[in-house]
Amino acid sequence: MNHKQQAEQILEAIGGKENLSAATHCVTRLRLALVDEGIVDQEKLNQIDAVKGSFSTNGQFQVVVGQGTVDKVYKEFIALAGIGESSKEDVKEASKQKMNPIQRAIKTLADIFIPILPAIVTAGLLLGINNILTAPGIFWDEKSIIDVYPQWSDIANMIIIIANTAFVFLPGLIGWSAVKKFGGSPILGIVIGLILVHPELLNAWAYGEAVKEGTVPTWNLFGLEVEKIGYQGQVLPVLVASYLLTKIELFLRNKIPDSVQLLFVGPIALLVTGFLTFIIIGPVTFAIGNWITDGLVAIFDSFSALGGLIYGGIYGVLVITGMHHTFLAVDIQLIGSTGTTFLWPMLALSNIAQGSAAFAIMAASKDEKLRGLGLSSGVSAWLGITEPALFGVNLRFKYPFIIAISSSAIAGLYISAQGVLANSIGVGGVPGIFSIVAEYWGHFLVGMAIVIVLPLVGTYLYAKRKKDV
Structure with a gap:
């Protein structure tokens, strides 16, 4: 060349x-x-x-x-x-x-979450391996691999510790990425994130039970009662705290001489941000995050099939606009609050559908360049990266994209009606099944069959009839 x-x-x-x-x-x-x-x-x-x-x-x-x-x-x-x-x-x-302002906001979220995505996806894949080892009913009725082979139990336990780390200390990862994006010192971002999950604090996952029992620990700050709770798995508290921390740090760096910045900037920025986070930012954003989670859960509980039809269908459109990055934060919030997410399985099926449509163009085309592009972009989409298939093949001919999103809408309707859940964020394609809760594997496989067969057959037949490839 x-x-x-x-x-x-x-x-x-x-x-x-x-x-x-x-x-x-x-x-x-x-x-x-x-x-x-x-x-x-x-x-x-x-x-x-x-x-x-x-x-x-x-x-x-x-x-x-x-x-x-x-x-x-x-x-x-x-x-x-x-x-x-x-x-x-x-x-x-x-x-x-x-x-525009909305695009900037979406881009900011993308710039924060994309750098930490490898850690989250890796954790998701490892949790998938743990699911295979510990979930009952996969290979034996009502028994798991470690029930039948107890010698594997410690290996499974080690895997879950390695896998869970990214989620347990998620605020540290978000703090690092967010402060770096906002222009501050990433190391301070890590510290503010880890402060929010300090082991001295009540674990966020135990908060609900502690409220029922009336055992939520508190600080008494000169008569002001402040709940002594952590923010494991939460997104909003660390995002807002990171933004505030950066603004305070940059302000202090402009006011304090270089020679003594090490003594004053970090300690003051962390102390002020930490106090404001535990007193105001944390409780407010924790409540907002729970409202968002409860609202989404209530909608999908009441209209699960309709929600699946809509989200499964529009996800491919969201990728075109870049708005799909905002839903990564929603998935993380759902997992942090409830332990599972019902949105991510539809993302995985949408990606597979786009790959299947690209494969169909490869099969129908006689153009060597287009065949090669269809193959490479289809494989990429089946492994979770859909942009090459979307922009290189499917949107170019339009009907592959329409058939793909229609198929993923149908699959979304089906798996949502069946209540399919993922307990982690993994590879958003064919390997995504390992992130699905084991009891829903059968239903997810049906969804996979829909997004493989319908786009592949539909796009191929239409391409042969239209003869434009």
Whole structure:
């Protein structure tokens, strides 16, 4: 492949160097901040050999090139455009001006939760292994593997400790990522997060029972009674506390001489934030988080099939807008409050549906490039990353996307009506079954069959009839 020629063609298709503000790349994609995305010649871009798809998200125009090729094309691209190499932050900054307040808020949540996602997904997979070892009824009636083979019980116990750590100390992970995003010192973010789950505090999961028994411990601050509780599994308290901590830290750094900042900035910022969190922020956001959780649970309890139909159908649309990142926080909140989530299983099925539609285009097409793109993007979607399938294949022809979201809506309706739950966030695709509560595996497999067969058959038959691939 002539990388310079490919770069020239990409630059021409996006409207020339005059339409380019900044450019960087990740493992597989060119990430561009464009002056006007409306003048991009999408048809010409799709015909370029190196291009496997393109999409716009959060103010960035991203061109899928592929691992190993993208860095070579990028070097030629910036040389032709006459711009220097940009960092991801540079491109994000250049893209900000094109985003409305809602998009900025969504992007902020995404920037906080995406960095900690590997830890959460890893924990989910390990919890899946623990489920296989400890859940009764998978291999024997009313017995688990450790019931039949007790020598495996300590291994299962070690696995659950390793797996649970990311969830037990979740506020520490969120604190690190949030403070880093807000511009403060990440180490202070870790500390404020861990303060909220200190072992001296009443565990949040035991709070409800303690309220019933009247045994909630309290501090007496000069007559003010403050509940001495932790915030395990909670999202909102640490998000707000991290924002406040950063603002206080940055204010103090501007006022205190560099020579004594180490003595004053951290201690003052943590003390003020800690007191305000336990007195005001924690109780208020804890209540809000519980209201959100109770509201969602009540809606799905009363209208489970309808809720599944709607969420299963719109999740693919949410990915296009980037709003799906907000539901990661909701899933984490549900798991933290109830121990399970009914939303995540529908996410996994939606991803599988998009992959199945991409596979159908691969099977129906005679174009070698499109067949290769359908295969690679379909595998990616079945492993939880749907953007290549969405933007490279399904939205390009429209009907694969429509068939995929219709299929995931049907599957969402079915699994919600059956009450399928996940006890962790795992890989949002075919391996997602390991994150499902074991007693619902059968129903989830039916949902998987729906999102594999319907998009695959429906898209293939329609593509053959339309003859556009």
